Every structure is written in C-alpha cells, then in structure tokens.
C-alpha cells in the first residue's frame with residue numbers, strides 16, 4: 001500500500017440554523033493514498049464543500065482528527081497550520097480567482113513568491129514549465145481578461161501546483177465551463193495525476209469527471225459511501 005497522505009478520523013461538523021442543529025459531516029472516515037485521484041459526489045447541500053474546506057484547513061471540525069502525512073493537525077500551532085496549507089495543499093475552485101492586474105505567469109508565480117524562500121529565477125522557471133504543462137506556453141503574458149474561461153481555469157491549476165502540494169483540492173473545477181472545455185480540464189487533471197503522481201481530491205457534480213478517478217465516493221447523510229474503485 002502507498003503512503004497515506006491524508007487521514008480523516010471520525011470527523012464531525014455541525015451548523016446551527018434558527019431551529020435546530022444540522023449534522024453536515026457525521027463521524028466521517030477517509031484515507032487518501034499518495035498518487036490517488038478521488039472524487040466526491042453528492043446532492044446539492046449534502047456537505048461536499050464543507051468537507052473539502054475541512055480537508056483544506058479552511059474550516060475546523062467540531063470533533064475528529066485530521067492527519068497530513070501522519071501528523072495530526074490539532075497538535076499544531078497556527079503558524080504550522082499555515083505551513084501545511086502552503087506546503088501540502090493546492091486549491092482550485094469553481095471560479096478561478098486570478099488577480100486581474102497580473103499576467104498568467106505572475107499569477108502562477110505569486111504563491112511561491114509569497115513563501116519567499118526560493119530564488120525568483122527558479123520560481124519563474126517552474127511557473128513557465130507548469131504553464132507549458134497546462135498548454136498555455138503561448139499565453140503566459142496575457143492577463144485574465146485576455147484569456148478564455150477554460151484557459152483561466154488552467155492558469156488556476158498551474159498556480160495551485162506551483163508549491164508542489166502533496167494534495168490538490170478541487171471544488172467543482174469545471175462547474176462554470178461548457179462541456180468541451182470541461183473535458184479538456186478533466187483530461188488535464190488526469191494527466192497531472194499520472195505524470196506527476198499528484199494526489200487529487202475533487203468535489204463535483206460531474207459524473208464524467210468522477211469516471212476518470214481511481215475512487216468515486218458519494219456523500220450522503222454526512223458519510224462517504226465508496227461507489228467505485230478502479231485499480
């Protein structure tokens with residue numbers, strides 16, 4: 001068995017509305033191996049984004065444990081949690097959130113520049129390589145408003161990979177794109193997973209995207225049900 005990069009144990013997350021407590025994530029367990037590409041499907045409101053936010057340390061569970069590379073997050077202080085976020089995780093959302101005043105290349109370089117311990121030339125070289133990987137080598141001087149929706153999302157994927165994350169977390173990465181563009185992004189994610197042995201966790205409504213993953217889970221009543229595993 002490969003190394004476990006993410007381990008969720010008995011995770012719980014509740015929200016309160018005016019009348020009652022909503023149990024969104026319910027004693028949920030999940031193990032993700034290095035190099036695995038997994039999808040999480042589920043009805044609207046089932047808690048997919050909530051779960052992804054917990055995995056991405058963007059939100060805290062009410063109880064349960066989260067381990068990255070065997071290290072329990074709860075035992076870490078704030079600055080170490082930021083370190084895990086910066087070094088272990090890359091995020092892609094439904095909307096690209098690229099900075100409009102910067103070029104594609106600058107947008108990709110930014111998360112590495114903020115980390116501030118690598119040489120700028122080295123960062124630039126890696127950003128160029130990643131933009132070539134997502135087939136935007138010809139477009140790296142363009143600003144977001146000079147790129148198509150699919151191109152912007154490809155820049156966002158390159159940006160998410162700049163710090164060589166252990167896990168790429170994607171929340172509806174093709175939710176905003178047409179079918180043909182979505183297929184290209186699906187193929188790109190598959191290629192990144194295969195070529196870079198990149199672990200990817202994607203939350204999606206797209207059965208087409210879920211089909212190309214190693215494991216397909218369905219989130220229902222706060223639990224993950226394994227629908228299919230392709231070895």
Ligand SMILES: Nc1ncnc2c1ncn2[C@@H]1O[C@H](COP(=O)(O)OP(=O)(O)OP(=O)(O)O)[C@@H](O)[C@H]1O
Nearest residue numbers: 015016017024042043044045046047048049050051
């Ligand atoms: N901060 C919050 N406070 C209260 N309730 C919340 C909060 N965030 C989410 N919820 C509720 O929790 C449930 C799960 O939301 P979540 O966004 O995780 O669902 P989802 O499966 O990602 O939905 P979709 O597929 O529509 O994006 C929903 O009923 C939502 O209204």
